[in-house]
Amino acid sequence: MALIKKFRIKSYKEKQTLLQLDKISMFYNKRQILNNLNLKINKQEVLGMLGPNGVGKSTIFHIITGLKDPSFGKVYINGEDCTDIPIYERAKRFKLGYVPQYGGFIQDLNLLENLKLVGEIHIKEKDLRKAKIEKIIAQFEFDPLLKIKGKHLSGGQKKKLVIAMALINDPSILLLDEPFAALDIMTIKMLQEIIVNLQAIEKITVVVCDHQARDLLTCVDRAIVLSSGKIIASGSPNEIIKDSGARSAYFGDEFKIN
Ligand SMILES: Nc1ncnc2c1ncn2[C@@H]1O[C@H](COP(=O)(O)OP(=O)(O)O)[C@@H](O)[C@H]1O
Numbered sequence: 001m002a003l004i005k006k007f008r009i010k011s012y013k014e015k016q017t018l019l020q021l022d023k024i025s026m027f028y029n030k031r032q033i034l035n036n037l038n039l040k041i042n043k044q045e046v047l048g049m050l051g052p053n054g055v056g057k058s059t060i061f062h063i064i065t066g067l068k069d070p071s072f073g074k075v076y077i078n079g080e081d082c083t084d085i086p087i088y089e090r091a092k093r094f095k096l097g098y099v100p101q102y103g104g105f106i107q108d109l110n111l112l113e114n115l116k117l118v119g120e121i122h123i124k125e126k127d128l129r130k131a132k133i134e135k136i137i138a139q140f141e142f143d144p145l146l147k148i149k150g151k152h153l154s155g156g157q158k159k160k161l162v163i164a165m166a167l168i169n170d171p172s173i174l175l176l177d178e179p180f181a182a183l184d185i186m187t188i189k190m191l192q193e194i195i196v197n198l199q200a201i202e203k204i205t206v207v208v209c210d211h212q213a214r215d216l217l218t219c220v221d222r223a224i225v226l227s228s229g230k231i232i233a234s235g236s237p238n239e240i241i242k243d244s245g246a247r248s249a250y251f252g253d254e255f256k257i258n
Pocket residue numbers: 028029033051052053054055056057058059060
């Protein structure tokens with residue numbers, strides 16, 4: 001499969017760290033999920049997090065958003081310790097957008113009503129709100145879907161809606177939890193293009209996770225591989241698939257991306 005990311009924005013490498021996880025450990029009851037994990041994400045980087053089911057990817061997103069408190073360690077955004085900042089304040093202050101793996105929209109509201117709902121929470125000024133929603137509708141080509149209830153949208157359309165809802169607040173950081181799961185090839189391609197465009201045009205930093213490597217590696221600048229609570233490899237897609245530790249713990253010997 002050819003890489004769809006035809007150009008790679010290298011300038012993010014020189015930019016400052018936007019998000020930092022510092023010596024994060026996480027226990028559920030007495031079971032350790034994350035073990036002294038350190039991670040820095042640069043401004044405007046698209047970072048992929050890979051690892052098998054149950055390794056702790058969603059837990060990392062919950063710790064970044066504030067949905068869960070780490071057992072040990074700190075979360076920094078823009079250099080500021082935000083470990084104790086509550087979820088809503090953190091999302092607003094640091095402009096965090098989060099797309100959970102499941103749900104994220106109201107089933108019984110139509111697509112337009114879902115967009116308006118988020119707009120009313122985030123944008124007080126009526127004309128600005130209207131303009132923002134119109135821009136999103138055009139960008140995501142939502143025109144034919146506006147009156148369809150959330151529960152009647154296809155899997156890919158639901159995913160697009162939840163990403164669009166996360167974008168209404170003009171996030172600086174967008175967290176996507178397994179956005180490609182259970183979608184068809186064309187929808188995956190469309191989402192990959194959305195991710196690459198968000199970085200290039202909207203200058204957003206994106207963190208995306210998946211338990212399957214192929215779809216994720218085609219749209220990221222850098223990927224990390226998680227295993228047993230730690231990051232065992234980090235690098236560009238081409239570097240990471242050659243990493244012997246990542247191959248033995250995660251990819252397997254047969255894995256190739258092109
Ligand atoms: N609230 C919870 N209580 C106890 N164990 C949990 C809880 N949430 C997640 N876990 C466990 O933590 C591990 C990591 O979960 P998760 O972060 O959802 O993994 P991933 O997203 O990589 O599939 C799993 O073994 C899961 O069973």
